[in-house]
Amino acid sequence: MDERRAHPRFACAFEARVSLETGETLDGQAVDISFAGICMHIDRPLNPGSGVRFELWIDPPDRDTSLTLVGRVVWSTPVEGTHQLGATFDRDMDNHSWARLDTLLQVISGTPESP
Numbered sequence: 001m002d003e004r005r006a007h008p009r010f011a012c013a014f015e016a017r018v019s020l021e022t023g024e025t026l027d028g029q030a031v032d033i034s035f036a037g038i039c040m041h042i043d044r045p046l047n048p049g050s051g052v053r054f055e056l057w058i059d060p061p062d063r064d065t066s067l068t069l070v071g072r073v074v075w076s077t078p079v080e081g082t083h084q085l086g087a088t089f090d091r092d093m094d095n096h097s098w099a100r101l102d103t104l105l106q107v108i109s110g111t112p113e114s115p
Contacts, residue, residue, distance in 0.1 A: 007035040010108040016040050018085075019053040030056055035105060037071060037088040045076040045083045052087060058104065067100050069093065 014030040018040070028042035038054060046052070050073045058065045071087040078084075089101070 008109070009034045009039075010105060012108060015057040017055045018042060018046070019055070020046070021051045030054075031084075033101075033105070033108070035089075035101065037074070037086060038069070039084060039086050041079070041082045041084055043082065045078070046073045046085055048073050048075055054087070067097075067104060069097055069101060 009032045011032050012030050014033075016028050016030045016038075018026045018028060020026075026042045026044070028040050030038055030040045032039045033056075040054075052071055052073055054069045054071060056067045056069070058067060069089055070093050071089045074086045074088055076083055076085040
């Protein structure tokens with residue numbers, strides 16, 4: 001398989017919420033994530049270019065373990081009775097969010113750095 005991505009993707013199954021710039025929110029499930037972006041399933045399509053905020057729950061039902069990431073929809077397509085979207089994370093996201101994402105990806109990949 002020809003994988004041209006700059007960052008490896010990792011399969012996941014996190015509860016997620018997408019918040020749109022309009023204030024509307026959609027619940028869904030993250031299906032893969034990388035340092036560059038996320039793929040998730042939601043109930044309806046979103047327009048490419050839309051600014052979004054993702055909230056992921058790493059350890060449901062404990063809503064205190066959420067991770068919030070800001071991004072932009074790249075594509076949205078129907079898949080098996082739902083919609084799948086791909087989004088890229090904003091490069092100007094705050095350092096705290098980048099650090100938490102990095103830690104999550106290390107845990108998912110099975111290679112957490114030693115303290």
